[in-house]
Amino acid sequence: MDKEEITHLERLIELHKKNLYTLEEMLAKYGADQPLHLINSVTMEKEAIARYTKQIEHLTSTGKEREKSVLLASLPRRPFFVGREQEIKTILQSLQPDNRTFIIGIEGIGGVGKSALAIEVSHRCVEEELFESVIWISAKETVLTLHGVEPIIPEAKSLTDILITIGAALGNPTIGNLSLPEQIRRAYNLLARRTTLLVLDNFESLSRKEQNDILEFLRRSPITLKVIVTSRERVAEGQIIRLQGLTEDESTALLKWDAQQKNIHLTDEQNKQLIELTGGLPLALLWVQGQIAVLGYSVTQVLDKLSLDSSIPILQYCFNHSWNLLKDGNQKKLLFILALQPEAVSREALKEISGIEDEEEFESALSDLLQLTLTEHEPDRDYFSILPLTRRFIRTQFANNRKFIQQAEWRTAQYYSRLVAQMSSFKEWRGYEKLLLDRNNILSAAQWCYKAIQKKSASSALTKRTRDIAAALVQIGLQFGSVLWQRAYWYDRLTLAHAAIKAADLLSDWKSLSTFARNISWIYFYQGDYLRALRWAEEALSATTLTEDKLLIAAAKRSLGTVELRLGNFDRSRALLMDVLQTTEEFPKDDYGIYSRGFVQYGLGDLEYELGNLEKAREWYQKALETWQDPARKDPIRHVSYALNGLGFVALKQKKYAEAEHYFREGIRSAEEFGRVDELARGQFGLASVYFEADSNLDAALMLVNDALDSFQRQGMQHEIRQSQELHEKILEILSRKRLSQSAHG
């Protein structure tokens, strides 16, 4: 078929050549006054010959190869490329001839790798022969070098430039001599003859008018054309591919490749630090390595520069363009708020903290930021965030907007203190996970409050603002502290309680102060630091006595009694706990009273268990279980796992394995349901002990004890870590012994 076609084309060329010769000979006779119709005829004949010659080249494989190499030569150099496989797959699918997508917008902040992805896709299109022509047009105006941002002359600044490039690439280099409508007509004509991929790089560098003109031109283009547009702003048309920083693995691969090229060596730790600081922004990663390799900076110097120096070129290069496009204050306000928070912020928080009351104005500012790709949106939970490097850049702008920043910091504290008040109630525990999405933001707000009151002293007169800030911190400390406790974020709770104690002291709020001291004592207790726990329990008791609140005093005594138990002072422990039991019985209907009674019964169970009085221990644990299951309490699930695990350990000690297994399973279930991490681990440890002692399922025991040990280690529960390590070793020993005897028999 091809051979026939080639013969036909050769015949056509021959005929056209004959015509051309005749016409040229006629034309020669006219000398300098050549008639226009003859000139046109000669041009047409030449075009026809060129066209058929090209077709022949296309039909022969060598022609194809040549064309491919010409296409590749017209593209920018293909850089080392890593990751983005999903994006490439999506784009290549959209570029298939049967797919109706015709404009693909690759968007993201400067340096995120938009152009690199477009280059990679273009090269793959050439390799896979997806298009007959691939045209690359860049409107890039600046380039980042190791010494700074330097201007370059863009290849295209207008629709005409693009039309001329299309003409030159598709065999009509003189298209620029025509009028604009004629250029457009000719370009459509050329594009209709070949399947073409047009890549418009750095589209945002063009003016709005030029962007509109180009999009208008593209909208009416023939179906043989597909377009990839890379832009720092959202492209109004077509499919959107939004790029974020590379993953840690991808960033590491890029850094390693680049380090090899530049003959430098960064440790894994330094690579990790670099990736964290840049948020996996490829350009930033390469730029920093360049600074080390070429300019001779030390690794620490560059990393310091990146974290402290606001004027480094990489920040200017990536963000200046988008920042300068921000029209009104609202957009900047939202960015400042996002930069103030360590993590993603909910839509509601953004609106409230920004103080933008008009819904439409708020939404429009948010949409502008998304269009400029300065923010990321997580649609599933409706949160907004910025990349670490964006945060760094926005923070450099704080100095010029000091007043708003101060307001925003205070509003942030107010907002999170209110949120915590709404969602931390013990009856709302099912919503704790949602609240914990804001954990770091809440802790950051608390940290700001602490800094604001840090240097004030209780003896001097406090301003209203200082009192308000201190009150907000106390509120966060009390209510969010409880959530952190129950979800085993003990380190966070410890820090928060230490900060909040200062606020409570400033306000002479003894109730809160004693609560925070007790909180600290409990954390030290669980972490096995009993002397510190004792000191803080005493502190809590002494602060509580000032309040004359019987239940609070009882809570402090219970804490002290439990620490004494672990220190081996059983008599004092018993006296304190019995005292607490008496007090709590005065409050049979009070929720906190019931809660405390349950815990003191549980504590007495622990005491009897330690003393080896197993039946007594069982009774106390059973009482605790019944107290917590009291119908007066609306929510029995919260603490029952403590009692169930206690009963389990008693049954285990009594070698009632089936009963122990039942209690531990129930304990695990209720701990899982409530999300109580420490009791879940204790239940797992108990169940592993049952399997081990009953010698029923050693593999499951090993798995359970591993999980428990992991969890205890994360929470720093020293006493439990020791116990589970011992069990772990015993299980391993028996398992290896069994395997040895099996192989001996085998």
Next chain:
Amino acid sequence: MLDAVQIPILLKAIDFVFDEGRRILEERRERRKAEANAAQTQVPQTEAEVLPLPPEQAEAAKNDLTAAKIDELLWQNHEAEVRHLVTLLETYSRNYHLSKEQYAKWGSALVPPIIVHNLTEAENAMLNTLKQLEAALSKVYKKDIQATQ
């Protein structure tokens, strides 16, 4: 294989390249010199002056070509092109002579620009076609043929 002397059109083409072309280049150089003297200033030249081969070298090259043998297939492939270029050169040559006569009638200093233009155009057309003919002959003889330095 064919003897070049057996093909009259080929000989004509060789004559054009080595004689006619050479003559035109020399005449152009002379005319430019004369114009420059008349204007007492240096006439700006838009392109570098192309010099023909010295006569003895041109003669030797021409003799080589006429004595050589050529591939029949190659000749067949390029015969039409050579024929066409020679026809063009004949016409351009005629135009060139006419322009020169008109130029001569006005005398060097008073020649109207249109005639100078016509003459230059004819000259350029001839030189361009001669270049194409050199390329075509190079393909026929399978070696680089150039009549200029």
